[in-house]
Amino acid sequence: MKAFLILEDRTVFTGTSIGSTRDMISEIVFNTSMTGYLEVLTDPSYAGQAVVMTYPLIGNYGITPDMESKKAWPDGYIVRELSRMPSNFRCEGSIQDFLKAQDIPGIAGIDTRALTKILREKGTMNGMITTNENYDLDEIIPKLAAYTVGDVVSKVTCEEKYTIEGEGKKVALMDFGAKNNIAKSLNQRGCEVTIYPAHTSADEIIASKPDGIMLSNGPGDPADCKDIIREIKKLYDSEIPIFAICLGHQLMALATGATTHKLKYGHRGGNHPVKDLSNNRVYISSQNHGYVVDTDSIDKNIAAPAFTNVNDGTNEGLTYVGKNIFTVQFHPEACPGPQDSGYLFDRFIEMMGGNK
Incomplete structure (x- = not known):
């Protein structure tokens, strides 16, 4: 299923839906870690934010017993490529299934390097992940501008x-x-x-x-x-x-x-x-x-x-x-x-x- 990441500056990235298919609006931030994606997903400090992983391949060792809390907290998850065949002796499942179980919308297959450059040059901004191919930018942009993290x-x-x-x-x-x-x-x-x-x-x-x-x-x-x-x-x-x-x-x-x-x-x-x-x-x-x-x-x-x-x-x-x-x-x-x-x-x- 197609998915779209729409930024507050009207930039749109087209990719593939991962995890939940519901619409999501959040603050878009990036993380430069090469490993530790499960720790990132279960870190409560990401509540109110959607995370872009700058490392291009995520999920290669699957889901392991390394959770930093009882659940995942980011509003959304954005990656270049998700590993289709995780391999690790501690692996308990795939990151795709984990995102679905945690009801976290995500998008894969986009140019995360280009996205990160935008966030570095223009600063952190709000964005939406949606699977609606008939989205209306003029309706979405005011909603993005109005989003605040709040009391998380x-x-x-x-x-x-x-x-x-x-x-x-x-x-x-x-x-x-x-x-x-x-x-x-x-x-x-x-x-x-x-x-x-x-x-x-x-x-x-x-x-x-x-x-x-x-x-x-x-x-x-x-x-x-x-x-x-x-x-x-x-x-x-x-x-x-x-x-x-x-x-x-x-x-x-x-x-x-x-x-x-x-x-x-x-x-x-x-x-x-x-x-x-x-x-x-x-x-x-x-x-x-x-x-x-x-x-x-x-x-x-x-x-x-x-x-x-x-x-x-x-x-x-x-x-x-x-x-x-x-x-x-x-x-x-x-x-x-x-x-x-x-x-x-x-x-x-x-x-x-x-x-x-």
Whole structure:
């Protein structure tokens, strides 16, 4: 079946329908990872977006037990070519069947290089995937212009708290769209991890007397999370050690007076170099974000830049003055490099006083 990708600038790509055949409108973003497509599909940070994979062949090892959450979150999926015969000893099915089961519309067979160039030159824009060959651009374009991502944190967070048992330090993980590997990375280091819904009050977190607090990744514009930001300010005022990733990093910055802005086309992929300013070492990082903290807005009496993006110089992490708090924009749990930045979890445990 034919499918069409229609962009806000009236560009139309024609390809083949994959997954669900329903119409979809979303923000179109691209990811430069060569592998890890299942992790991308199940990353809650993609809620409210449709993902273009720049690597030309997707699905060659099928669906494996590497999901970062219980379901897929992107609104749509866009690829050059889907592998027709996945091969891997861990393969549990094809990506085509997975997309159908998850009700995700997609399109294959288009020039994803040309599409990515458009998004890089003009910036991230909204788009539609449709199988309707009689589409009307004049009707569709206003709908694309009106689309907004909205409150997606409430959509992706857990409904109630739960605990992953451990013998070491007790960590409260705020779930703004947390990937499974964050809790797993802590639990593998002996921590007992309790995952809390995004709108849990700071008073409840503090009353549970955790040894440390993790602020997770998540989707959407951080400035829209006003209620959460107020609660994070209370967590900042406590003396509990805090480690934050991605959206959590941005929310902590906003809670302490800094500002954020939207990038032209974001950072999404498993190959982004970041420099640790404490030792001038460069690490390969996994990233998935469309917003960054404004470096010029950071009060030097509150926080100092800790990491920077080698490609464009944007902020990739902060350390907080006089506080046991550090935050990073990238994903140390996502096995980039493949273990380049895993040491940050060890740093967090040391900050909490270390496990037995």
